[in-house]
Amino acid sequence: MSLDKTHLSAWKTLVILSSIATMVMYVETMLIPAIPDLIKDFSISYSTSSWILTTYLIAGAVMTPIVGKLGDMYGKKKMLLVVMVIYTTGVSLGGFTTNIYSMLAVRALQGVGISMFPIAFGIIRDQLPVNKLAIGQGLITSMFAAGSVMGLLFGGNIIHNFGWQFTFFFTIPVAIALVIIIMRLIPESPIHTELGKKPSLDVMGSVILAITIISFLLSLTLVESDIHSPQLLVTVTVGVSALISFIIIEKRAVSPIINFKLLSNRNLLAANIMIMVVGMSMFMVFQTIPILVRNPSPFGFGGDSLDAAHTQLPFALVLLIFGPTSGLIVSKLGILKPVLLGNVITTLGFFSLYFFHSGALYVSANLAILSVGLSLTSVGATNIILLLTPKQFSGTSMGMSTLIRIIGSSVGPALAAMYMQTHQGTIKDLAGTFPAPESYNLIFLTAAIISISSIILTLIIRKRISQLSIV
Numbered sequence: 001m002s003l004d005k006t007h008l009s010a011w012k013t014l015v016i017l018s019s020i021a022t023m024v025m026y027v028e029t030m031l032i033p034a035i036p037d038l039i040k041d042f043s044i045s046y047s048t049s050s051w052i053l054t055t056y057l058i059a060g061a062v063m064t065p066i067v068g069k070l071g072d073m074y075g076k077k078k079m080l081l082v083v084m085v086i087y088t089t090g091v092s093l094g095g096f097t098t099n100i101y102s103m104l105a106v107r108a109l110q111g112v113g114i115s116m117f118p119i120a121f122g123i124i125r126d127q128l129p130v131n132k133l134a135i136g137q138g139l140i141t142s143m144f145a146a147g148s149v150m151g152l153l154f155g156g157n158i159i160h161n162f163g164w165q166f167t168f169f170f171t172i173p174v175a176i177a178l179v180i181i182i183m184r185l186i187p188e189s190p191i192h193t194e195l196g197k198k199p200s201l202d203v204m205g206s207v208i209l210a211i212t213i214i215s216f217l218l219s220l221t222l223v224e225s226d227i228h229s230p231q232l233l234v235t236v237t238v239g240v241s242a243l244i245s246f247i248i249i250e251k252r253a254v255s256p257i258i259n260f261k262l263l264s265n266r267n268l269l270a271a272n273i274m275i276m277v278v279g280m281s282m283f284m285v286f287q288t289i290p291i292l293v294r295n296p297s298p299f300g301f302g303g304d305s306l307d308a309a310h311t312q313l314p315f316a317l318v319l320l321i322f323g324p325t326s327g328l329i330v331s332k333l334g335i336l337k338p339v340l341l342g343n344v345i346t347t348l349g350f351f352s353l354y355f356f357h358s359g360a361l362y363v364s365a366n367l368a369i370l371s372v373g374l375s376l377t378s379v380g381a382t383n384i385i386l387l388l389t390p391k392q393f394s395g396t397s398m399g400m401s402t403l404i405r406i407i408g409s410s411v412g413p414a415l416a417a418m419y420m421q422t423h424q425g426t427i428k429d430l431a432g433t434f435p436a437p438e439s440y441n442l443i444f445l446t447a448a449i450i451s452i453s454s455i456i457l458t459l460i461i462r463k464r465i466s467q468l469s470i471v
Contacts, residue, residue, distance in 0.1 A: 009127070013123060013186050014124060014128070014139060016178070016181055017116075017120040017140060018140055020116055020120070021116070021117065021120060021140050021143035021147065023174055024087070024113040024116060025143060025144050025146070025148050026148075026151040027091060027110055027113070027151065028147070029148045029151030029155065029316075030152075030154065030167045031052060031164060031167060032151070032152065032287075032308070032309075032312070033156040033308040033312075034155070034159045034290075035049055035290045036290060036294040036295065037159065037305070038100075038103070042099055042100045042103065044100050046291065046417050046421045046435060047220070047221045047418055047420070047421040050221075050417035051100075051104055051414075052103060053283060054217055054410045054414055055107045055111060056107045056111040057111060057409050057410040058108075058111065058213055058217075058410050059107070059109070059112055059114070060115060060406055061210075061213065062206050062209060062210045063114070064115040064118060064399070065403060066115070066201065067112075067115035067116075068115070068119065068122070068399060069255065070201070071122055072122075076119045076122050076126070077123070077182070077186055080116060080123070080182060080186070081183065083115055084175070084178060085179060086112045086113075087109065087110055087112055087175065088172070088175040090109025090110035090113075091110060091168055091171050091172055091175050092172050092175075093106045093168075094107075094110070094165075095169045120140055121140065124140065145320035148316045149319075149320050152309045152316055153309060155305075155309065156308060156309020158170060160304055160306045201255070202255055204249055205246065205256060205257050205258075206257060208246040211242040213407060215239030215242055217410065217411065217414045218235045219236050220414045220417075221414065221417075247260065257399075257403060258403065259397070262393060263400075265388065268384075271384040271385045271388070271401075271457075272385065272404050273453075273457055274343070274458070275382070275385075275404055276407060276408030277450055277451065277453070277454050278374050278377055278378045278381070278408070279406065279407070279408030280408035280409065280412040280415070280450065281374060282374060282409065283409045283410070283413050284416045284447055285367065285412075286312075287412065287416040288440065288443050289308065289311060291420065292357065292435075292440055293307050293308040293360060294307070298427070298437075299425065299427060300434070301360055307360065310360075310364075312367060314364045314365070315367035315368060318367075318375075322371060325375075329376065329379075335380050335383040336384075336458065336461075338376045339379075339380025339381055339384065339458055340380075340455065340458045341373075341376055342373045342376025342377035343373065343377050343454040343455045344373070345372055345373030346373030346377060347373075347448055347454075347455060348373075349366055349369040350444050351448045353370070353444040354441060354444040373451075382401065384461070385397055385401055419435075419439045419442045419443050419446070420443075422439075423442065
């Protein structure tokens, strides 16, 4: 009877953690249909608007390894509560922001919520039976897509009927309820230490990583004004210096957030680059499509927030449905064929978007194709990483891959926004400037070329995979 109660408690915990994951991803995407509104309300440029997504992701990238280590040191439930309190504070303040600076501040607080994922996986590992771990991890992972679908669908409707501020207001009671539920229902996991020592915390590496990412993304933002500006030179110099410092620090760190010894394996490096490309491609789409849909004709479709949400919905729905299916395909065909197929489909999808994006129906159909390709690539590349990583480093390797995916995701919006800001035109009888058609062509063409690089990487690692007899 006691064992049954333990299992029931574990599944109850899984439901709670899955709900948290859904909300975190919901908040990540709920503002996407409102990007044109925020550009207007805050009087900001298209490149500056990319920071609304990017800040959320950078905060997640920096805090994920730190929170994961703190969970091991002080208890996962305690750190989950800390994360959720910070996150709830950010959600509660979001609707009251009046300028881009306050918006970015609350988005950074909300981005801390991304760091709940390593804690959630750790709690599940501690509570679920070994033979049920895959189910638990798969359910939480599937909430990435589920939350994104809900964010686009409900976010678009809320923005259309009440305004973007209410996307935050409607989330506040859910966030508070989940904090209370965590306190009451989730048991504390055991604190794991190695030989009686607490895990090392790589704070310096995390800080330098943040400086590196922010510097390079600021450089993309500054390209719009003057490629020869001293500010651009400074940000590039800081970024390069920070990157070199980061590599040196991580090679010396006891518990690095990015293990360069693992990445010295060229096959693992190639698979992680593919993971980064998936994140970059996905968020280039998230940044671009709402602006294309909502900008006036002939530079856009002249739609509203609902149109923006509905146009992207097939992308998220196919991701939700096809994500688990990709796992079955990989199990049937091996890991190389699906990831190669995924990269080819993704490349074709972006080339199709390049040639056919004159209407919402064309865009939706192409996004559905992209979703299939990205799902296959993501699952296949993740399995390559798991297969080629020594077992004793599997946890470290997956945490590093998650971080690399987030880094790619943060670059995607900035790159798309740079094209939109540097290629603008005017529309007769309308004030202001708007991203010109060539900006969208450049975005989709760049994404297609990046996807081709993933095809090349897949072919490069073919020899090693063939030796393992899993092609």
